[in-house]
Every structure is written in C-alpha cells, then in structure tokens.
Amino acid sequence: MTVLKLDNSNHKRVMKMVSVVSTKSFFNYPCSHRQWADKGHCQYLHGYSRSFHFHFVSDSLQEGTGWVQDFGDLKWLKKHLDEMFDHTTLISSKDPHLVTLKNMHSLNIINLRIMKNPSMEGTAKYLFEWINREFEFSKLKGNRFVRCFKVEVRENEKNSAIFELPKEAILKLDWEQIETLLSDVAYKDI
Numbered sequence: 001m002t003v004l005k006l007d008n009s010n011h012k013r014v015m016k017m018v019s020v021v022s023t024k025s026f027f028n029y030p031c032s033h034r035q036w037a038d039k040g041h042c043q044y045l046h047g048y049s050r051s052f053h054f055h056f057v058s059d060s061l062q063e064g065t066g067w068v069q070d071f072g073d074l075k076w077l078k079k080h081l082d083e084m085f086d087h088t089t090l091i092s093s094k095d096p097h098l099v100t101l102k103n104m105h106s107l108n109i110i111n112l113r114i115m116k117n118p119s120m121e122g123t124a125k126y127l128f129e130w131i132n133r134e135f136e137f138s139k140l141k142g143n144r145f146v147r148c149f150k151v152e153v154r155e156n157e158k159n160s161a162i163f164e165l166p167k168e169a170i171l172k173l174d175w176e177q178i179e180t181l182l183s184d185v186a187y188k189d190i
C-alpha cells in the first residue's frame, strides 16, 4: 500500500474531500394517498405513518458552535410538514377524480393536499425543492449557506425513496442551475 504524503498541496486536496453532514428526522405523520396511475392496489386510498429525513451540508461550519445546521432553528420545516402530512390526503394534480376528491374535502371527509405526485419519490423531490428554496430565500445563515442535499421519505420500515444531489455539486451550483436540473424531463412524473 502506498501511503499518501500529506505535504502542503496534498493537504489542501484531501481537505476538500472531507465533509461534515448533519441530519434531522421527523416521525409519525399519519396521512393517506392514492396512486391514480397504478392498476393494482395502490389506486385505492391507503395510509401510512410517514417519516422524513433531511441531510444537510454547508459551505462552512457555524463559528463557535461548529454546527452545519442549528437543529433548534427548524420549526418552520416542522410547521410545513404538519400542514402537509398530518391527517391529510395527498392527491396528484393529474388525478382523474380530482373533482370528487375536492368535493369530499369540502364535506370535511378528507383534508386534501394536492401535489404533483404523492408517491415517496414525488414527496422526496417536493421536499428537496421546498427546503432548499427556503434556505435560498430566507438568508438565515448570514455569511455562510446551508443546503439540503438528500431527502428520504419513508412510508414504513420497508419502503422509502430518496431524492438527492451529490453534496459536492449542490454546494457549487447556484439556485438557478439547481432549478434547471430539477425541471429535467427525466423527473417529469415526480
């Protein structure tokens, strides 16, 4: 085995490969959804206790604390999750029965939330965009910035989906470039 010599130039190169990541999880969100495009049992309204897992990276650590993201400073995220996923029914904007479902909402039978796609994949992408947009516009971090490079959405202990961008990329791209990537036709269904 050849051992890498840590001289001045190598030290800098290797330091660039070091990363500190922090994560925050939110559990037990009871909500239902249906997958209108499925021909099997996922076309029926069904529910899970969803959980959400966010992975953060920053261009530099907060001075003094050494934090990537202040965990106490995520009440705005919890508020959004409560509003979207607590006792709600998630329905795609393309659902052919949207009128009926809106009617059920007006009768207080369901608490409807319309999404592009309520699947785990669609929800992960939705939250990835939502949280990074908040980071982008809220300017909470002063002279440094935080981004969320990975969102995992679980419907139970068996099934989940992850939407992510390599952390090296998300720190280097500006928001316009990220939006262009997110609108790529490869993701047209989520």
Ligand SMILES: [Zn+2]
Binding pocket: 035, 041, 042, 046
């Ligand atoms: Zn299903």
